[in-house]
Amino acid sequence: MTSGGDSPGMNAAIRAVARASSYYRVECLGFMRGFQGMIENDYIELNARSVRNIINLGGTILKSARSKEFLTEEGRVKAAANLKKANIDAMILIGGDGTFRGGKVFSEEHNIPVIGVPGTIDNDIFGTHYTIGYDTALNTVIDAVDKIRDTASSHNRLFFVEVMGRDAGFIALNSGIGAGAEEILIPEEDLGLDRLLNSLERSRRSGKTSSIVIVSEGDKIGKNVFELAAYVKDNLPYYDAKVTVLGHIQRGGSPTCFDRVLASRLCVKAVELALDGQQDIMVGMMNNEIKSIELVNALKSKPTINKELLRISDILSV
Amino acid sequence: MTSGGDSPGMNAAIRAVARASSYYRVECLGFMRGFQGMIENDYIELNARSVRNIINLGGTILKSARSKEFLTEEGRVKAAANLKKANIDAMILIGGDGTFRGGKVFSEEHNIPVIGVPGTIDNDIFGTHYTIGYDTALNTVIDAVDKIRDTASSHNRLFFVEVMGRDAGFIALNSGIGAGAEEILIPEEDLGLDRLLNSLERSRRSGKTSSIVIVSEGDKIGKNVFELAAYVKDNLPYYDAKVTVLGHIQRGGSPTCFDRVLASRLCVKAVELALDGQQDIMVGMMNNEIKSIELVNALKSKPTINKELLRISDILSV
Amino acid sequence: MTSGGDSPGMNAAIRAVARASSYYRVECLGFMRGFQGMIENDYIELNARSVRNIINLGGTILKSARSKEFLTEEGRVKAAANLKKANIDAMILIGGDGTFRGGKVFSEEHNIPVIGVPGTIDNDIFGTHYTIGYDTALNTVIDAVDKIRDTASSHNRLFFVEVMGRDAGFIALNSGIGAGAEEILIPEEDLGLDRLLNSLERSRRSGKTSSIVIVSEGDKIGKNVFELAAYVKDNLPYYDAKVTVLGHIQRGGSPTCFDRVLASRLCVKAVELALDGQQDIMVGMMNNEIKSIELVNALKSKPTINKELLRISDILSV
Amino acid sequence: MTSGGDSPGMNAAIRAVARASSYYRVECLGFMRGFQGMIENDYIELNARSVRNIINLGGTILKSARSKEFLTEEGRVKAAANLKKANIDAMILIGGDGTFRGGKVFSEEHNIPVIGVPGTIDNDIFGTHYTIGYDTALNTVIDAVDKIRDTASSHNRLFFVEVMGRDAGFIALNSGIGAGAEEILIPEEDLGLDRLLNSLERSRRSGKTSSIVIVSEGDKIGKNVFELAAYVKDNLPYYDAKVTVLGHIQRGGSPTCFDRVLASRLCVKAVELALDGQQDIMVGMMNNEIKSIELVNALKSKPTINKELLRISDILSV
Structure with a gap:
């Protein structure tokens, strides 16, 4: 599922989730328009072939939206019912901190494991040096x-x-x-x-x-x-x-190589952690390595800009 | 000389003027910042080598400006004196209709042949189907x-x-x-x-x-x-x-192949027409052929948009 | 249908055919993989919405192929049967001269009107100054x-x-x-x-x-x-x-504005000519206007390169 | 000085060296064509203004070359004499390990401090996670x-x-x-x-x-x-x-944002380390921080590919 403002590389992320699922022989569904698709039970089956030729596309084939209904308990109950009907064992959420916050509430209420993947152009997620896009x-x-x-x-x-x-x-x-x-x-x-x-x-x-x-x-x-x-x-x-x-x-725009490789690495890891039974975590890249962090910790703070760069900027605009 | 708002392909045009001059063994000077450079006698010599590796660059190495001083008779007298000192036989002006208008007045007052080359992103010059940029x-x-x-x-x-x-x-x-x-x-x-x-x-x-x-x-x-x-x-x-x-x-931006080839063809022709003793004309591309038109006629009217395209747009946004 | 080597702008062409058909309220089918899809009766329905967001994509959503079977009379008989079953009144073929040659034979044998649209990166089609791509x-x-x-x-x-x-x-x-x-x-x-x-x-x-x-x-x-x-x-x-x-x-690659506008104009015209009952023609752009030419004439000769450009190249590489 | 095979971002690096020098009020000379320019005493003065509008250009304004003469002792003696005449206190070398090897020999023979900056598209330099380009x-x-x-x-x-x-x-x-x-x-x-x-x-x-x-x-x-x-x-x-x-x-090509920021950060640091009297080191980016490493250590080994990526590639091509 992709949610929140979309960012380039979300399709590369979807592809990696689908391919890794196929590799590990588990089923993968893609819910449309973020949480709203869960509420409306609007999803597509994703297999290795259905994600071909999307790695280079901007936007997201699963579309993205902000769902007001999901902010209500009734909305989330509907969503949970749909996920259970579809035998979902774990959710991989690609988006920003609004997405993760929604996912965490949902996971606590309905006991469905959530793995967050940071996808936003703003780079404002704690627990990763880079966000997808x-x-x-x-x-x-x-x-x-x-x-x-x-x-x-x-x-x-x-x-x-x-x-x-x-x-x-x-x-x-x-x-x-x-x-x-x-x-x-x-x-x-x-x-x-x-x-x-x-x-x-x-x-x-x-x-x-x-x-x-x-x-x-x-x-x-x-x-x-x-x-x-x-x-x-x-x-x-x-x-x-x-x-x-x-x-x-x-x-928008076709994602850079950096964003495609980042999305690929994060999402393979996300699938592997889900299969490993982990939950309520976010994957991130710290110091060129893929790590995970508790969602609760990722949401607790914000990354800060590198003050060193302000100094560099001053020197270079001399 | 490049004048008015700059447009991608002006460097390709400068290169073609310099190379064609070199090919026909005549000297070529590039005046900086349009008419202002003529007034200030600010120019560089352009030969075949000095324009290398610029065909792909946006902007203009001769810079462009709008000169208020050139709107005055005194300004134009200064400019003419500088051109005469430099033994200029003909001027090639790359710009839009403001540039051509200034050039025409100048040519009439000081009897220096002018050849206009249409360079503007707006495509609003009569006498050419396409302008450079x-x-x-x-x-x-x-x-x-x-x-x-x-x-x-x-x-x-x-x-x-x-x-x-x-x-x-x-x-x-x-x-x-x-x-x-x-x-x-x-x-x-x-x-x-x-x-x-x-x-x-x-x-x-x-x-x-x-x-x-x-x-x-x-x-x-x-x-x-x-x-x-x-x-x-x-x-x-x-x-x-x-x-x-x-x-x-x-x-800005690196010019497309179309703009580079257009600039090259127009400016080779401009040099050849100047050598042929023609004056107060503009070169243009009509129906894929390079033609010339009297400056006075180019300035008399404006091209009109193709109404057919409005119809196409309506059909395609169905 | 797109056929032969694919070229950027084919999707813009498909979109224009589908949208113009929708505008004029006629049905439009897209056969897959050129003539081979006709033989295999492999097609999709194209309406105004099914071609959204493809104008900027390289390649062709209908895919392209060279069909050996279509070179045989039996292959063409199969194709004709499928077209009749689908109530096809006219075919719009996007491709190069191999495609047009096949279309012409087919039209003669089975009396199905054919309109050619020149789509190839090679620009080697007589009857148009520019081919799509x-x-x-x-x-x-x-x-x-x-x-x-x-x-x-x-x-x-x-x-x-x-x-x-x-x-x-x-x-x-x-x-x-x-x-x-x-x-x-x-x-x-x-x-x-x-x-x-x-x-x-x-x-x-x-x-x-x-x-x-x-x-x-x-x-x-x-x-x-x-x-x-x-x-x-x-x-x-x-x-x-x-x-x-x-x-x-x-x-490959996203088509330029020129190729997208060209494809749009050619294909709106192609649909209009088909509705007008014309057949065995090719649409082309000559001197910035959309014209049509008999297919037989388009196939009779080849455009020649502009010798003037060879001269320009010599002058500019001085 | 830029040396060896050129890489996108070398101009951003040159700009950063010149601007940082200007900021710290020290003089900066740019030697042309790598070591060969040192031997021929071919250099230009670089100040804050002479590097404007080059951050986005591919290639290197100082040009790059491989110098056979520098491999000889006589060649290096000539180079050292020229550097001394020009009152050079430290050299900043932008290039790959061939460049650094040459610089190290030179520094040992002639006691001129050398700071290496890794610039190569191959990413094969030990001591930095990323090379410029x-x-x-x-x-x-x-x-x-x-x-x-x-x-x-x-x-x-x-x-x-x-x-x-x-x-x-x-x-x-x-x-x-x-x-x-x-x-x-x-x-x-x-x-x-x-x-x-x-x-x-x-x-x-x-x-x-x-x-x-x-x-x-x-x-x-x-x-x-x-x-x-x-x-x-x-x-x-x-x-x-x-x-x-x-x-x-x-x-070739205009450098990405990543390469421009990397080049800027590495070269500001290189200037600061040179002013600090350090020598025979290379600057690099490890874990998003700019670090330095002894040149002798950088030359001793080669970075190895991340085997994890081979695994990712296998999973994703399923």
Whole structure:
């Protein structure tokens, strides 16, 4: 099952669950549209052949949705009844922490083992260094900024690029370094508008003809990206300020090799742990190794951004 | 010289001018930042080797700018003096109609032959079926929409994607068909908000789970893309509406094969016509052949969108 | 039905046939694996919804195959019986000239109207300036050569890149110009090995540190690309010669905007002509307009390469 | 200095060295063509502005070469004299183990501190989990295989794709999993031809219509990829076997976000360690942290492939 906001590599994950199940000769069902499909008993059988040629596709063949009904006890009772009818022994949930939270409640109420697989572009899951889809989203952002850079080099221009990450600056920070952005605004840090103006002014004086500012949609600066651009232009009038809002482009696209291999490794492990009788855990990749962690621990905290990267960004935008 | 908003393929065009000049053993200078470089006498020598490995690069190595000084007679006098000092016999101007207009005035005042090469992503130049950069911009748009489509398939979602084209719907119309958009809003047609709502409502009833609307930035519907999205969401509440603003991404990127070959053919012809003593013309591709047209005629009118494509779009979004 | 070697844009073509059929309220069946599916009565129903989200996919959802059985009269009799049973009034065949030849024989024998749609990466069909898939294949080639160019710039290196086109040099010639190749070897011209050596020697003396040679797989120089590379290295020993064979990469990939719009326009027209009772014709794009031509005429000749492009290539590799 | 086979991300590395030097207010020179440029005293000054807009470019602006003269004592004496004349206090070498070996000898002979930065697509350097360029090369391979997959799905076809890695199967193994290849042949394992035939036969019987085999150029099976394809076709005659040789495509292309961030982090650290007076070390990323290791230790051994991935590959190609 895939649930929550979709992310590139979810199909590679589905394929790995189906193939590993086939390899270990257990049956595998794919429930459609996350928890909602469980409630509506909407599923497809997944075997080794039914997942062919999907490893490279963005999105998810099982579709994803947020289910309001699953938030109610009645909804979950219906879902449990359907799973029992289908003789489900364990659930593998691919999604973010909202998904895992739902899964944990469900597992406690109905005693169905749950294994979580972190799939979200936001990289904001504790217990894994990388979530499925994050690497692809980073590359989508830098491809976009590279194109802007082509046209940026000739003008006194500021480009503001809004990227995803309502509560976490992972995408902004890493793609900002990768894209060679002059400034990176993330929700974890409120640097203030004055510092931004000073920094852009300094860039201009150091000979830069244009600057690119990556803005996390969750930035705490208190202005949306258009207001921010207008504010800067008001204060630095020799600049022409342009805005790009990437939006859902970041959730799609063919997954990178990194995300495909990550999804494959995590999901083979998830199947093996399920067969081993483990439950209420999440698989993750820590230090290049596939590990598992109690779901309760994964949900207790949030990963923090690497402050070292902020320092790197400052040095490189000199 | 490249001037106006830059477009992918301008470097391929510069390379072709330099290589053809070298082939015909004439000297070639590249003035920086359009007309401004002429005023400031800022140029580089271009020979066959100095343009190597640029055919694939977005942007323009000569940079581009809009020059206010060139709008004044004094500015143009300065520019003409510099050109004469440098023994310039003819100018090849790569840009849009603003560039050609400036070139024509200059040519009349100072008697320096001008050959225009249409380079703009907007495809809005009379006398050529394609402008350099247009094909690349179309592909940039559909790549973005393809990614959105990946994530769109699972939700009751409307995606509004704003593309360039303040006065001309070429980009929106062709990329909209290429991307399989449900609706395409262009400045040439004001279909009204009611028709849009009806059409989206009809799409939903026909079983579509999500719809993509391409909005030309110059659309005359009287609302910006965010207001438009909010309006639709207010009236079609079962939809969730998301916005992407592509912005200057569309001006950058490595040019497509089509744009590189087009730029190469147009600019070899431009050099040959200049050597042949022709002046105040623009080269263009009509019906797969390279032709020339008097600049005065190219500036007199605007190409019109192919109404047939509107019909195709309606049929295909059934 | 899609038949012969597949090409990017075939899915966009299938979608357009299905959507146009739906728009005009006629039924549409998609036969699998070309003529073989007709013989085996293997088809799927295609409606407006069943072709959603395929416009951007390479390959063909109807699959493609070469059918030996269809070359026999018995095979065709079986196919005709199946079509009659399914109440087929007209066939739309997407493929190359082998496909059209088969369709024409079949139409004559069994009196079922046939409309051909040119879909092949080779661009070798008379009656259309562009075939579906050709533009995508060109871009695939230049992307590959761009990557090679990155690494080429630092060494005394020759890179030989073999591209498709057994009988026609369209891919090699256009992608060669687009990629900025120093030499382009095509089946239409046997320039001889001496001329190649001289030209490479001249390139080196003119200051080029590396050269890229595009070789059409059908080149008549009498050596395969590895033998060619070895021969050149034997004769120009200061060069290091490397080989890339692109192979079937060229047949795949997400279609470009050009190919998607072309496929859409051709196939809407094909459906409209079929409804109009026309038969044994092929639709094509000549001078940016969709036209039709008698199949018999399309099959009578072959398009020829644009000699002007050979001249352009010589000028630009100066 | 960049040396050896070039890899995507080398420009991002050069930029980071130059920017970090500028940040810490020390001078930075870039020697051209690796050790050869040191011998010929061919260098450029690198400051914060001279490395702008290169982070996204493949190749290396400093070019790369293999220097025979540097293998001689006289060559190294010349190089040392030039470095001393230019007041070089420390060298940062971006390349593979050949580069580091040369640097170590040089450092011992002439007492100039050396810091190595691992830049190679092969990922075969001990002391770092990732080398600069490896992630990009993996994505280049899977992009190619994805295109082949588009066309593969309809035929009884075997596709053999040769990838780089003369002594190490890292590229083949990871890209093979990422591309969903049926078989992966690497130099570390000689599985024998019989096993390959059996496996392909089993794939066919399990319902696969086509199979993709990734072959490392250094595979020990004793046949080149064309011979291998011919051998398999002889023994499994219902298959049609096609070959793609990716070659130097894998060394080029715009670096991925991962490679750019890696290059940035490694090189900022390299500059800081140089300023700290350290020498004869290599920086690397182990477990997501930037570490350093004695060059002598980095050169003593080779990293080994992750056997776990071979197991994953077997499970997923079921």
